[in-house]
Amino acid sequence: MSGIVIATLVVGIIGLVIGIALVATGKKFYVETDPREEAVRECLPGNNCGACGFAGCDAVAAAIVKGEAFVNACPVGNMEMVEKISAIMGVKAGQAVKKIAVVRCAGSCEATHEKCNYVGINDCRAAVLSGISVWECDYGCLGFGSCVSACAMDAIHVENGVAKVDRTKCVGCGQCVKACPKGLIELVRADKKVAVRCSNRDKGAAVKKVCTAGCIGCKLCTKQCETGAITVDGNVAHIAYDKCIGCGKCAAKCPSKIIIEL
Amino acid sequence: MMRKTFQGGVHPNDQKEYSRDVPFQAYLPKGDLVFPLGQHIGKPAKPVVKKGDEVLAGQVIGEADGFVSANIVSSCSGKVKAVESRRTVMGTTAMSVVIENDGKFTLAEGIGAEADYKKMKKEEILSKIQAAGIVGLGGAGFPTHVKLAPKNPEEIRYIIANGAECEPYITCDDQLMRTCADGIVTGLKIMLSMFPGAEGVILIEQNKPEAISAMEKAVQGEQKIRVLAVPTKYPQGGERSIIKVVAGRELKLGMLPADAGCIVDNVATIYAIYKAVCKSEPLMEKGVTISGDGVKNPCNLIVKIGTSCQELVDAAGGFPDGAEPKKILSGGPMMGIAMASLDVPLQKSNNAITVLMEDEVELSQKRMTACLRCGRCNHVCPLGLTPQMMGVAAERKDYERYEKKLYGLECIACGSCTYICPAGRPLMQLFKQAKAEIMAAKRAQRG
Numbered sequence: 001m002s003g004i005v006i007a008t009l010v011v012g013i014i015g016l017v018i019g020i021a022l023v024a025t026g027k028k029f030y031v032e033t034d035p036r037e038e039a040v041r042e043c044l045p046g047n048n049c050g051a052c053g054f055a056g057c058d059a060v061a062a063a064i065v066k067g068e069a070f071v072n073a074c075p076v077g078n079m080e081m082v083e084k085i086s087a088i089m090g091v092k093a094g095q096a097v098k099k100i101a102v103v104r105c106a107g108s109c110e111a112t113h114e115k116c117n118y119v120g121i122n123d124c125r126a127a128v129l130s131g132i133s134v135w136e137c138d139y140g141c142l143g144f145g146s147c148v149s150a151c152a153m154d155a156i157h158v159e160n161g162v163a164k165v166d167r168t169k170c171v172g173c174g175q176c177v178k179a180c181p182k183g184l185i186e187l188v189r190a191d192k193k194v195a196v197r198c199s200n201r202d203k204g205a206a207v208k209k210v211c212t213a214g215c216i217g218c219k220l221c222t223k224q225c226e227t228g229a230i231t232v233d234g235n236v237a238h239i240a241y242d243k244c245i246g247c248g249k250c251a252a253k254c255p256s257k258i259i260i261e262l
Numbered sequence: 263m264m265r266k267t268f269q270g271g272v273h274p275n276d277q278k279e280y281s282r283d284v285p286f287q288a289y290l291p292k293g294d295l296v297f298p299l300g301q302h303i304g305k306p307a308k309p310v311v312k313k314g315d316e317v318l319a320g321q322v323i324g325e326a327d328g329f330v331s332a333n334i335v336s337s338c339s340g341k342v343k344a345v346e347s348r349r350t351v352m353g354t355t356a357m358s359v360v361i362e363n364d365g366k367f368t369l370a371e372g373i374g375a376e377a378d379y380k381k382m383k384k385e386e387i388l389s390k391i392q393a394a395g396i397v398g399l400g401g402a403g404f405p406t407h408v409k410l411a412p413k414n415p416e417e418i419r420y421i422i423a424n425g426a427e428c429e430p431y432i433t434c435d436d437q438l439m440r441t442c443a444d445g446i447v448t449g450l451k452i453m454l455s456m457f458p459g460a461e462g463v464i465l466i467e468q469n470k471p472e473a474i475s476a477m478e479k480a481v482q483g484e485q486k487i488r489v490l491a492v493p494t495k496y497p498q499g500g501e502r503s504i505i506k507v508v509a510g511r512e513l514k515l516g517m518l519p520a521d522a523g524c525i526v527d528n529v530a531t532i533y534a535i536y537k538a539v540c541k542s543e544p545l546m547e548k549g550v551t552i553s554g555d556g557v558k559n560p561c562n563l564i565v566k567i568g569t570s571c572q573e574l575v576d577a578a579g580g581f582p583d584g585a586e587p588k589k590i591l592s593g594g595p596m597m598g599i600a601m602a603s604l605d606v607p608l609q610k611s612n613n614a615i616t617v618l619m620e621d622e623v624e625l626s627q628k629r630m631t632a633c634l635r636c637g638r639c640n641h642v643c644p645l646g647l648t649p650q651m652m653g654v655a656a657e658r659k660d661y662e663r664y665e666k667k668l669y670g671l672e673c674i675a676c677g678s679c680t681y682i683c684p685a686g687r688p689l690m691q692l693f694k695q696a697k698a699e700i701m702a703a704k705r706a707q708r709g
Contacts, residue, residue, distance in 0.1 A: 116602040119624045121688050126695045131353030132602045138355070 051173025150179035295568035304330035333395035394538035400528035429594030449536030556587030556617030639679035
């Protein structure tokens with residue numbers, strides 16, 4: 001009988017002591033957490049792609065709550081997400097537009113030709129460092145697929161010697177832009193439907209020699225454009241997307257078919 | 263007894279029999295000459311001529327832009343055709359001066375005037391070298407006037423003439439030492455006069471007995487110069503290997519040869535110094551080896567800098583009948599750069615064109631397997647690095663480990679590891695890529 005009492009007392013007292021200690025430590029080491037952080041994290045896509053520049057979705061959520069990042073810091077999420085986050089943060093959302101990568105080269109195996117037989121590591125950066133321009137065109141896509149391995153969304157592939165973006169899968173994280181040693185990939189607002197697919201800055205005649213799908217700087221597009229969005233700068237057409245209305249007239253007129261409707 | 267070799271290294275077949283006994287022939291270019299303005303380490307030169315100008319051989323057409331830069335000198339007379347972007351041996355394009363060669367090679371005034379270096383001051387010699395546009399002719403192209411102006415000149419103990427020529431196929435330095443031994447010795451004496459405390463060493467690999475005996479004859483009676491014959495091993499001609507052999511010192515991280523009391527210059531550079539100082543002749547021509555099984559008559563030529571490589575291959579008889587070579591390299595097979603086109607000008611630092619009927623890189627890539635961890639690459643690395651681990655880090659793009667843990671930036675890209683690798687792995691290319699990306703990241707960080 002007394003044995004049970006003693007055991008109960010011992011266990012009870014130990015339990016009480018531990019309980020008090022737990023409460024005390026809990027009070028002492030309490031970490032102030034913002035409930036909004038969890039809420040913001042819930043709104044984010046959660047694929048931890050790192051496109052925002054932070055370590056992952058948790059990190060960018062913390063940064064948004066602390067005010068170190070804007071509510072539209074995530075380039076992957078849509079407008080709905082930004083609105084939700086701004087509601088949590090109590091600010092008015094600005095305009096966040098989804099962007100999609102566009103490869104500014106259309107030099108497929110038929111359009112341009114291999115100049116030499118590159119033997120070495122299958123990586124665009126390694127090929128560029130070897131100093132050899134593998135294709136006739138010095139500016140174009142090498143097709144070794146550094147962008148393909150950089151893409152976490154399986155949205156870019158090398159087809160027929162030139163990288164192509166799958167617009168349904170691309171989230172606009174910009175990893176391929178960083179990976180391309182030729183600087184051919186650009187992020188373009190998803191609602192804009194035309195793009196220049198050439199980066200060759202040589203003069204027209206020189207371009208024609210090396211590639212059939214090259215911008216020859218003829219300026220037909222600039223004459224078509226009603227809003228003055230297209231300029232030919234350095235022998236290659238550029239579209240200023242803030243002015244572009246996406247009418248597609250330039251694409252219809254381009255003789256080399258390098259301005260295309262996406 | 264000092265150790266006469268360095269650790270590691272490989273023994274590739276030296277392939278020198280193609281051209282070793284073919285005496286120098288002067289080759290005068292027929293076509294236009296092209297002078298890229300960046301033929302050296304440092305800032306490219308500024309063009310000082312424009313389209314339509316008449317230039318003479320020996321005239322400065324590109325002026326050094328800053329201290330670490332070098333003059334570019336025309337090697338022919340004629341009219342400036344253009345100052346435009348042209349393709350270079352490296353495969354990239356660079357601003358170049360194109361001169362329409364009139365075939366006369368009329369020399370500019372004052373060239374060929376004899377002068378006595380003994381009466382000159384140190385500064386005078388340096389400015390002559392600088393004006394002549396001399397850069398390291400062994401391959402790197404480091405401006406020589408910068409190399410000859412170290413921070414602590416009194417600490418220089420050795421001036422080393424590098425006649426190792428360890429790269430297979432190349433024999434132009436061998437020929438130069440056989441034929442112009444006195445000029446090289448005089449050049450070395452000029453350098454020694456600038457560094458009174460130093461000793462001159464002419465380092466030659468033992469596979470060049472004729473060059474050794476010619477140089478030994480030329481240094482007879484010289485108190486401060488000796489010839490050092492060393493075992494044939496690649497990369498004996500590397501700066502670090504040479505310093506290890508001559509001074510017995512190993513260069514630690516970030517050390518320059520001058521920090522170890524050494525100045526290392528290629529024999530061709532030293533000969534150019536002799537010509538610039540004693541003959542007032544700027545760097546206009548140099549010895550080049552055209553070799554390999556893909557040319558009819560492998561030979562050693564004295565050519566004008568700026569000559570098209572196509573002309574040089576033609577001068578060597580062109581490709582064998584009906585055959586097309588698999589690979590053309592500027593330089594030798596170990597460190598040379600593959601060329602996509604022969605329509606590029608020869609630069610100061612190019613010393614060979616090697617034409618091969620078989621591309622061994624392609625063959626090795628075909629039999630490439632995963633790393634076997636045999637450790638042969640670690641064994642042959644002349645710097646004592648661990649290419650096996652560096653290769654893994656570079657492949658994973660783990661550049662922090664590559665740089666901080668494995669000291670990958672120290673790699674001199676000699677290619678010994680790639681040569682020895684039984685798995686046919688492209689180690690040197692991985693390292694070159696890793697180094698370039700780390701350097702690019704550092705530049706971006708600095709802004």
